[in-house]
Amino acid sequence: MASSVGSCIFIIQALVLVSILVLLLLRHFLPLRTTPSYLIVPIFLALALPASIILLVPVDLASSARAEDEASKGIWLPERAMLVSWRISYWLTFVLTWFILPLLGEYMDSGFRDPKQRILYSLRSNGRYQLIVLGCAIAGLIYISISKGFNFTAIKGLIMALAYVWGLVLAIYLMGHGLVAVPRRMFRNADLSGKLRRLQAHAPRVNEKLEDAIFNLEELEGQVAALKQRKSGTARDYQDWIDELYETARLTESRITASPAVRDAATEVPAVITERYLADLTRRLNRARHQRARYIEEWDRVVQEASETETILDSKASKRLSFGRSSPQSSWLHRVSFLSPYLRYHLYVHIFPAVRILFAALFTLSSLAITWSELIKFPAPQLSAVSLTVIHHPNNRDYQIGFGGQIIAAAWICYMCACALSSINEVPVWNQRGLVRRHTYAESACWYAGQIAKLTIPLSYNFLTFLPKHIHESTTFYNFLGRLINLTPLGTGFDYLFPIFILLPVCATLFNLYGRIKNVFGFGIIDDDDDANENSTSGSGGWREGRDLIARDLAGHNAGGRAGGGFRDTSLGLTDSTRPSLDHQQRPAARSAAPTMRVPPTERSPTRQPAQHARPQPEGRLRRQERGLQLDAGPDDGDGDDNENFFTLFGKRVKNTFETIDTPRWMQPSSAPNSSPLFKKPRWMGGDDPNGGSGSSGGGFGRLFGGVGTGGGGRDDGRLRL
Template sequence: MVWAFVALASCYLAAFVGSLIFLLYHINLWKYPVYYSAPLILAVYLPASVTILLPLDYVSHNAGPISGLHISDKTILLMWKGTYWTTFLLTWVFLPILQEFYRVGNYLKLEKLKASLKRNAKFQAITLLCSVACAIYLILEAGFTFRNLKSMIIALSHIYALVLALWLMAHGMVVIPKNKWLEGNFLQELNHNYLRVPKLVDVLEDTKSDFREDVLQVLILKENFTDPVTSGDFQYRDWILDLEAQIPEDLKDTVRRQYVYSEANTISREQVTNAFMTKLTHNFQTHFYKLLAHSSDYDIVLNRIVKLQKLIDARCAQDWTQRLQNIETSFLPAKMSYYYQCFAAPILARVQSILVFLLSVIIIESEFFHSTELSLINVIAYKLGIFKHNLTQAICLLLFFMYMIFCSVNSLARLKVFNMYHLVRRNSDPVSACFYGSYIARMTVPLSYNFVALFTSRKSIFEEWYGQSIHLAGLFNLMNNWIPRLLLVPVILTTFDLYDKIKNRIGLKSGMYGWADFDDADVESNTNDQNLVHNKRREVVIAEAKRLVAMELNRRESKTAISQRPARSGVYAQSKQPSGQNPGLFSASVDSLLSQNYPLEAGSDASPALWGRVSEAYRTLKSTVNSKLERTTPHENVALHYRDQDDAEDHLIV
C-alpha cells in the first residue's frame, strides 16, 4: 500500500511539474497574486492528472489491478468526483470572475470585483434561460428531482464541451502532421513563414496605432493633472501615474516626439470622470495585451525565418568555415551539430509526421466505429496481446489519450476567438490565460468519457458514475453516440481546406466572420488555388514579405548600433535588445536574406528577378538609414514641445 501511494504521488507530482512548466512557458505567473495563479495552475493540473487517473481506472477494471498501483474503488470514485466538481467550479465560476476582474478598467480592486461579478451574473442568467427548455424536456422524460437536475447539468456541460473538444481535436489531428511534414523541407517552411509576414505586419501596425492613441491620452493626462503644484490633490492622480508607468519607454518617447498640440488632443478637467478613466484603462489594457501578443508572434516568425535562412546557407556553403558560421551552437561537436541540424532534424520531422499521422488515423477511425469490434484502439488494447501486461496497456492508453488532449489544446491555442484572446510564448496576458485555462479544464472530462467509449467494454468507476448522467435521457444518449461519428466532417474540411470555399459561397468572407479561423488559415487561403494567377500572387506576397523582414532586421540592427554609441557623458549606453532576441542573429542575417547564390529546390517559388528587386530595395533603404543616422538635428517638419531645456536635451534625436 505504501509503495502504491509513493508511485501514485510521483505520477501526480510529475503532472504538477509539467503543468507548471506549461504555464510558465506562456505566462509569468510569479508577478500575479496567489488568488490568480493558484486557480490557473489548478485548471491546468487537473486535466494533466486525469491522464493518469483514467488509464489507471480503466485498466484496473478490465485487465486487473496494476502491480504497485492498486487503489480501492471508493478512492477512485472520490478522486473522480473531486476532479470533476473542482473543474466545474473553476470553469463556470472562479476563472470567469478572474477573467473579467483583469479585463475591466476599474482602478480599485473592490470596484473591479464588483464589476466582474456583475458581468458574470448577466452571463449566468443567460445560461439559465437557455437551460429552461432542457429542464422542460427533463421533466417530461425522466421527472424533476434534485438528482435528475444535477445529472442534467452534467449532461449539458458534457455535450457542449464534447462538441468543442472533438472539433478542435479533428483540426489538430490534420494540422499537426501537416506542419511536422513541412518542417522536413527548409525552403517550403521558409516560404510558409514568409506568407504569414504581411498579415502579421498589418495586424501589428494596426494594434500599435490603436495603442498609441491610448498612450497619447495617458501622457496628456500625466502632463496636465499629476503635478501637485498646478493640479492640486487630483483624485485620479495615482490612477494616471499607474497607467503611465505601464507604457514601454521606446513607445513613450516616440509618442512624445510625434505629439503636436491641437484642440482635438486637449482633455479638460471636467472630462476626467470615473467613467472616462474606466473606459480609457480598459482600452489601454486591451490594446497593450494585443500589442504584446502580436509582437511576440512576429518575433517568433522572424526568428524562425532567420534560422531557416541560416540552415539553407549552411547546406549550400562549400567550406566548413561558412557552414559552421550559420549553425547554432549546441552541446554537440560543431560538425556533428551541422549534420544534425541540416540533415538529421528534417528526417526526424518527417518520421514524427508519419507517426502522428498514424495516431490520427487510428483515433479518427476509432471515433467513427466507437464501441464496436472495428475500433482500432479496441483492437490494439485487446487483440495485440498488450492486455496481458497491465502496465504496458495503461501506458499505451495513456499515450493515445494524451495525444487526443494535445490535439485539442493545440488547436485551441491557434483559434482566433474574436481576436481577443492570444496564447503566446511568455507574453500571454492574464485575461487570455484565464480563457484558455478554463477551456483546457472544461474539455478534459468529456474527452475522457469519449475515450472510454472507444472500447467495447466501458467497465470503470468513471463510467458507473459519470455515465449515469450522460444516459439520463434518450436525447443525451443519442447525441453522445453520434457526435463522435461527425468527427469526419471537420477532418474533411481541414484536410481539403474547404472552410474558406464554403465561407465564400455563403457570403461570410468578411473579417467579422474570421473569429472561428485558425492562425494557419490565412496562409492556407493563399495556396488554395492552382491557377497561374494565384501562383504569381503567391510569389509577390513572398517577395513583399522578404522586403518587410529585411526592413525589420535592418531597423533592429540600426537601433542596436545607435544604443551602443558613446553617450554625451562618455559612457557607453547599454544595448536594449528585444526580449528573447540575439543581436548577432539579426545583424548577420540581413545580407544573407537578400542576396542568395545557392541553388533552389525544384518547385521553389523564389526567383532571381524577385531577389534582384528586393536587393535593390534593401540598398535604397540602407542608404536612407545611413543618411538619417548622420543627422544630428530633429526633422524640421515635426513640432516638438518640451517643458524646459533639460527635457529637450533628454529627448534629442541622435
C-alpha cells in the first residue's frame, strides 16, 4: 500500500503558499502594523480557510477514487485525515461567517471609546439579525422534532441546510452575473478606444460621488468645530473626546470660515451633548473618511487608466510609447527599465489586446460549460462539461483522478468563486462598503471576508454535484455535508433544482435587463457601468464631460497638484498621492476656465428657503443639473434684472437659440463670384422675380398686404390692398 507522506508534504507546502498570498493580500488592503491583532487573525482565517477548501475538494476527489494503483490518484490523504480537515475548515468558517465577523465588524464601527460600550453596541446591532436566524432555527427545530425525532444529527443537519440554502441562493445569483460580466469586460478592454470612452463616461459619476463624500465629511467636521467652541454645559463632560475628534479632523480657521458646510453645521449640534450623540458622530465621521478615501482612490484610478490609455492610443503615430513618471497605481511593467519605447509600444498595442481576447474567449467557453453543467446535471450528469474535464472514465466504477484532473478541478472552483466575488461590488445595496488600498475600513474588511467565506463552501459543494452521482456521493465532503443537507426536506433536491435558475442572472446580464429595469423604475439591481450611455450629454454627464474632468485633473497635476498637499488622513493611513488631483476648494476655480453659459440666479424663486437653512450642493452636481437648462441657451443679453419671470426667461432662451443658429451650407451662396444660393425660394414665398430683381416683402404673400418695397418695390406704403 502506497504511503501518503509525499501528498502530505505537498499539501503543507500548498497551505504555506496560500497563507503567504493571503498575508500579501491583507497587506495590500490593510496597514498590518497599525491594525490590531484581534482584527487581523479572524480576517486571515476567513480568507485562508476558503482557499484551503478549494484545495481540499480536488484532494477529496482523488482520495475517494477506487483506483487499484494508489500512485495514479495524484495528491491524496487517508479518509480519517480528510474528515478531520473538513470538520476544522467547515466549522471554523461557519463560526466566523455567522458570529465572529458580524460582531467584530459592528464592534469596530460602534464609535464608542469604552470596550464595554462597543461590545454592547455590537450585540444590539446584530441582535435583530440573530433573532431572525434564531426564530427560523426554532421553527425548523420544531418541524424536525415532529418528523424525525429530537436527535443531535437532525439538528446539525438543519443548521447545515439553512446555511447552505442561503449561501447557494446568493452564490448562484452573483455567479450568474459574473459568468457574463467577466469575459465581456475582458473583450471590451481589448478595444483601447472603447475602453477610453467607457472610462470617460464613468468619470462624471465617480467625480460626483467624490464631491458628495467630501461635502459630507466637511459637514461632520463642522459639527466637531462647533463642539470645540463650546466651553460650558454638557460639553465639558466629554472635553477629551471632543478634543480627540478635533485633532483628527485637523480643521483650520481659514477652512472653517471658507467652507459653507462647516459654517452651517453648527445648527445641527444639539443643546445637550450625550455619549450616544458623540458615538454616533464618531461613527459617521469614520464612515465619511472611509468614503472619501474610497472615492479618491477610485477617481485617481480612473484618471490614471484614462491617461495611460490615451497615451497608448497617441503612440500609434510615432510607434514609441513612454509613460513618463509612474505612480503607485501604475502597473509594474511601467517601471521595467529594460523595455525600450518601441518594444513597449508593441506590447501594449498588439500583444496585450490579443492576450485579453484570448483569455476572454477561454472564459466565455468556461462560462458556457458551467451554465451547461448546471442545467444538465439533474437529467444527465454524465454529459456535464465540467465532469468530462476532471474525471477519467467517469462511467467506470474504478475511475481515476490524476494530478492534472485535480488542477483542472481547482481551476473550475476558482473561476466560479471569482465570478461570484467580482459581482459583489456591482450590487448597489452594499455600495457603502469598499476595498481601499492600504486603508480599508475595518467594518468593510470584516464584511468582505465574511462574504468570501460564506460563498466558497456552497460553490464548492455545487461543483461536486456536476460530477456523476456515484462519484460525488463517495467523497468525504458528501458524507460530512451533503448527507446532512439531504437529510432534511429543505435540502433534498435543492442543490439539483435551484441552480437551474442561474439562467435568470445570466440572461439579465447578457441582454442588459438591469438597464431596462433602471430606466423603468429609476433604480438598478446591478450597477454595470459598461452599459452606460456613452453618448449622454445631460443628467449624470456623458463621456465629453468625463473627458473634460480628466483633462482638468491632469492639468492640475501638471500645475502642481492639490494646494493643501493632497487629501491627507492619518487616521485612515492616507498620504499624499504621487499623482495628485485638484483639491475640493480648487475645483470650481479650475473648472471656471472652461466656457460656461449664463445661468439664472437660484435666488430668483420667491419661495426658496434662506440660504443658511439650505444644504449647498457640490459644484459638480449643480453644473450637471443645470446642463439640462443650458443646452439651448445662447449668449447673455446683458439684462441683469433678477425679477424676470419664467416666461420671460424661456422666451429669451428660445430667442437666443434661433439667433445663434448658423445658416446651412445649402442655403449659403457659393464662393464663386455673382453666385446665388443653392436653394431658391419660390415666388409665392417672396423669392426672386422673373426679371432678376431680388425678392422683397412686396413679393409672394407680401403682395396681399402691400408690403414695403426697397428701392421703390412697394407702392402702397404698407397699406392693405383689397
